[in-house]
Amino acid sequence: MANNIIDLNKSKKNKREKHGWSLEEIKQKAKEEAAEFRKNSTPEPKDLVSGDMDKIIKGQDDE
Amino acid sequence: MSVLNNKITLSEINSNALNATRLWNKSQIRIKDWDWFEGYSCFKFRYPKRFEMALWHSNKLIGITMGRPTFYGSAMRLDIIEASPSDLGDRPSIFESVLVAYGIYARLVNAKQIRIMNPVNDAVKSYYESFGYKYIVKGDYLYKDTY
Numbered sequence: 001m002a003n004n005i006i007d008l009n010k011s012k013k014n015k016r017e018k019h020g021w022s023l024e025e026i027k028q029k030a031k032e033e034a035a036e037f038r039k040n041s042t043p044e045p046k047d048l049v050s051g052d053m054d055k056i057i058k059g060q061d062d063e
Numbered sequence: 064m065s066v067l068n069n070k071i072t073l074s075e076i077n078s079n080a081l082n083a084t085r086l087w088n089k090s091q092i093r094i095k096d097w098d099w100f101e102g103y104s105c106f107k108f109r110y111p112k113r114f115e116m117a118l119w120h121s122n123k124l125i126g127i128t129m130g131r132p133t134f135y136g137s138a139m140r141l142d143i144i145e146a147s148p149s150d151l152g153d154r155p156s157i158f159e160s161v162l163v164a165y166g167i168y169a170r171l172v173n174a175k176q177i178r179i180m181n182p183v184n185d186a187v188k189s190y191y192e193s194f195g196y197k198y199i200v201k202g203d204y205l206y207k208d209t210y
Contacts, residue, residue, distance in 0.1 A: 051143030
């Protein structure tokens with residue numbers, strides 16, 4: 001008799017797409033990401049800047 | 064206010080943070096001549112669902128960022144980020160903390176991806192890519208799924 005194999009990650013993803021994340025899931029994911037990001041050995045650029053302030057001030061929406 | 068393990072303190076963008084950005088005008092190497100008072104005022108007025116954060120270290124402003132969900136809420140945009148210019152003193156890295164914070168907010172509003180808008184140069188773009196973000200030429204942003 002064959003066993004049904006359930007892909008838990010896919011199942012969780014489908015559930016989140018329908019219902020969103022619980023607070024516990026969000027906290028857990030934040031811990032995991034913080035640990036993952038700490039492993040990134042790429043040095044942060046000294047001139048870390050992004051964005052277009054002119055568009056914001058002029059009210060130009062780029063969506 | 065929240066204090067992280069690396070002794071970075073987080074706050075909303077308040078008058079202290081906006082005043083502190085004025086000190087950045089003393090920098091000789093600041094890339095963008097942004098007026099945070101005007102920019103934040105416009106952003107705050109237009110986007111009530113915005114995310115905003117100021118990062119402090121030793122009572123010094125070291126970074127500031129603001130973003131918002133897209134119109135349909137499917138993505139969370141990191142619209143603006145600026146770290147304190149390096150000629151005004153050393154600072155700890157800010158981007159890891161910023162990304163974690165955006166991840167939390169994105170999931171709270173059930174956004175499916177985070178977008179980092181308009182990287183200022185190739186070095187900054189490559190740095191974002193080292194966190195798994197992918198660049199989209201049309202739109203000039205990088206994205207990563209929240210799942």
